[in-house]
Amino acid sequence: MPKPILTFLSCGLLTLALSCSSCSKETLTANTAASSKSTSAKPGKGLITGADQTEKYVPYLKGKKVAMVVNQSSTIGGKPSVDSLLASGIQIVKVFGPEHGFRGNASNGAHVGDEVDAKTGIPIISLYGKKKKPSKEDLAGVDVLIYDIQDVGVRFYTNINTLRDVMESAAEHNVEMMVLDRPNPHGYLIDGPILDMKYKSGIGQFPIPIAHGLTVGEFAQMVNGEGWMEKGLKLSKLNIIKLANYHHDLPYVLPVNPSPNLNTPQSVMLYPSLCLFEGTIISQGRGTHMPFTVLGAPALKGKYDFNFTPVSIQGMSETPLHMNEVSYGLDLRKYDVEQLRKKRQINLSWMIELYQAYPEKARFFDSSYSKQMGVIERLAGVADFRKQIQEGWSEERIRETWQPGLAAYKEMRQKYLLYK
Numbered sequence: 001m002p003k004p005i006l007t008f009l010s011c012g013l014l015t016l017a018l019s020c021s022s023c024s025k026e027t028l029t030a031n032t033a034a035s036s037k038s039t040s041a042k043p044g045k046g047l048i049t050g051a052d053q054t055e056k057y058v059p060y061l062k063g064k065k066v067a068m069v070v071n072q073s074s075t076i077g078g079k080p081s082v083d084s085l086l087a088s089g090i091q092i093v094k095v096f097g098p099e100h101g102f103r104g105n106a107s108n109g110a111h112v113g114d115e116v117d118a119k120t121g122i123p124i125i126s127l128y129g130k131k132k133k134p135s136k137e138d139l140a141g142v143d144v145l146i147y148d149i150q151d152v153g154v155r156f157y158t159n160i161n162t163l164r165d166v167m168e169s170a171a172e173h174n175v176e177m178m179v180l181d182r183p184n185p186h187g188y189l190i191d192g193p194i195l196d197m198k199y200k201s202g203i204g205q206f207p208i209p210i211a212h213g214l215t216v217g218e219f220a221q222m223v224n225g226e227g228w229m230e231k232g233l234k235l236s237k238l239n240i241i242k243l244a245n246y247h248h249d250l251p252y253v254l255p256v257n258p259s260p261n262l263n264t265p266q267s268v269m270l271y272p273s274l275c276l277f278e279g280t281i282i283s284q285g286r287g288t289h290m291p292f293t294v295l296g297a298p299a300l301k302g303k304y305d306f307n308f309t310p311v312s313i314q315g316m317s318e319t320p321l322h323m324n325e326v327s328y329g330l331d332l333r334k335y336d337v338e339q340l341r342k343k344r345q346i347n348l349s350w351m352i353e354l355y356q357a358y359p360e361k362a363r364f365f366d367s368s369y370s371k372q373m374g375v376i377e378r379l380a381g382v383a384d385f386r387k388q389i390q391e392g393w394s395e396e397r398i399r400e401t402w403q404p405g406l407a408a409y410k411e412m413r414q415k416y417l418l419y420k
Contacts, residue, residue, distance in 0.1 A: 047250065050180035050217070050241035051076050051148050057178065057241050058088050064143040067094040067134070069127070069166050073150035073182075073256045081148050081180070086120060093142065095124045096134060098149065098162040128158075133165035139173045146178045150258045151216045153184035154272050155195060156203040156379055157258075160219055164205065167220060167238075168229040176237040181217035181418070185268050187248035189213055190413070191346045192272070194405035195381035204381050209402070209409055210346060211272045213248060214416065217241075221416040246419050251341070260316045267292035269337040273347040279376030281363050282354055283327050287311050287320025295350060296329025298322055303357045306331040329354065348395040355389050365390075 050056075054076060068074070068082060076084035086092055095117065115124050125131065125138055139145065147166060151159045163179075170177040192210025206228060214222065217240040222228075224235050257263045262271060267290075274292045277284050285294040287310025294308055301307075307328045310320040330350060340347060358364045365386050367375050376386050388398050 047183065047246055047252065048244035049182050050243055051081055051182070053241060053244060054084075054088065057180075057239075058085070058090065061085070061090045061144060063091075065091055065093045065141055067096065067139065067142045067145045068092060069096045069098065069145070069147045069149060069162065071098055071149055073254070073258050074148040074180075075256060078255070082117075082120060082122070092120075092122055094138065095122050096127050096138075096166065097124050098127050098159055127162055127165065132162075134169040136173055139169060139175050142175055144176045144178055145170050146180060147216070147220070148180040148182075149216070150182045150254060150256065151184065151219075152258055152262065152268055152271060153186040153189065153211055153213065153215075154275065155192070155206065155208055155210050155212060155381070156275055157271075158202065160216070161202070161205050163216060163220060164223050164228060167223055167235055168233055171229060171233040171235045174236075176239070177220075177235050178239045178241065179217045179220050180241045181215050181243050183243060183246055183250065183252040184213070184215050184248070185252045185254060186211050186272060187213055187215065187250065187252075188341060189272065189344060189346070190406065190410060191344065191402075192406075193380055193382040193385065193402045194409055196383065199378050199381055199383075201378045204378055207409075209406055210276075210381070212409075213413065215243065215246075215418065217243075218416050218418050221418075222413070225416060226412075240418065242418055248419060261286060261291040263289070263291065264293065266333060266335075266337065269340060270332055270335070273340070273350065274332075276346075276351060276376070276379050277354075279367055279379040280351075280354075280365055281321075281358070281367075282329065283308075283310055283321045285310070286317040287313055287323055289313070289316075290333060291316070293333045294329065294331055295354060296322075296327035297358070298325045298327055299359055300328040300354070300357060301326070302328075304328040304330065345399070348398060351389060352395065356392075361390070 051074065066085070070081055074081040082092055082095060116122070117124050125134065127133060145166060147163055149159050149162075151157060167177060169175070189211040190209060190213035194209055195204045195207050197207055212219065220238060220240065224238055227234070253265050254268060258268070262268050271292050274284050274295065277295060282295050282297050285291040285308065288294065288308050290308070296304070296306070296308060305328070307326050309326050310317070310323050312318050312320070312323060355361065355364050365376050377383055384401065385398070388401075
């Protein structure tokens with residue numbers, strides 16, 4: 001097996017060689033970006049995404065047959081990346097769509113089928129239904145497979161599973177892989193228990209904490225370097241188009257909603273803490289237009305004044321928990337998320353508070369009543385989290401049990417950082 005070649009294309013007048021089967025050393029030169037303080041995603045103004053640095057990869061793609069793994073967050077200059085690259089003369093022969101579909105209009109966990117894109121006529125193959133990764137036939141004739149999807153840096157956000165799956169197919173069928181890197185809005189956050197692999201599931205595939213603190217390009221390196229693909233597969237050609245003017249502490253407001261239920265900057269920032277409630281009887285606001293910013297349940301009436309009523313919303317949540325029932329609880333829409341950045345921690349106080357307030361404690365962690373994604377063990381990734389909450393452990397005491405695993409993970413993570 002050839003030694004993997006990891007190629008990183010970065011910013012600031014840095015020239016480097018691309019490794020490929022059809023060229024020797026093709027060099028691309030990047031322009032120096034202006035400021036490192038702005039969080040704008042517009043080229044030339046502070047942070048620049050990998051996708052927006054077209055000068056680094058479009059010349060290289062000319063004359064090649066390209067397949068793309070994209071969704072609604074995949075943009076170049078504010079336009080869909082597929083459309084932009086087609087306009088640049090790139091031959092895109094196939095598109096692969098993850099959870100929520102190519103245009104991002106499918107509900108969480110919903111089956112997404114194959115189709116033909118009405119705008120471009122390009123075949124779209126779903127990777128969130130019966131098929132989890134491209135087949136040999138899907139990749140026949142493809143020279144370069146591009147992954148360009150905005151991630152949110154959380155273990156149970158399923159895009160990283162799709163990334164590993166397409167990397168696996170590319171490695172298996174000897175197809176070159178390119179990742180257009182995008183910022184992690186939680187790049188500052190490395191927290192949560194390390195997944196015990198006996199709880200591996202669709203919402204937890206890797207031995208990492210809940211918040212892993214990596215960009216998608218860095219995570220691709222980790223997948224390749226740690227041998228997390230089937231049969232010990234490794235990509236021999238992995239090209240990462242780096243971000244310009246990025247560091248992990250940089251605040252970043254996503255220019256496009258990464259999924260239907262992460263529809264505000266507030267929901268994105270609260271997601272690592274609130275998604276744990278999907279393993280409980282507490283609604284996180286699915287079935288409202290404020291998901292992942294509120295928490296509540298009908299049984300908390302009398303405990304809290306704030307209330308909301310989940311309903312069926314097409315494309316967001318058709319059958320939400322506590323549908324058509326008034327739910328009482330916490331309104332976090334105005335919570336100061338800078339507190340999360342300062343503490344660099346997932347907030348466990350809401351879980352502790354609502355468990356203590358819930359009148360039927362035996363039902364709090366029951367997820368059999370609905371079609372939720374998984375039980376608390378799969379979300380937390382460990383067996384003892386449920387017991388710790390039930391026994392009234394403090395947040396500090398719970399965190400102490402995470403520290404050995406987190407320390408080992410942080411040391412391992414250093415090997416794969418592109419933005420130090």
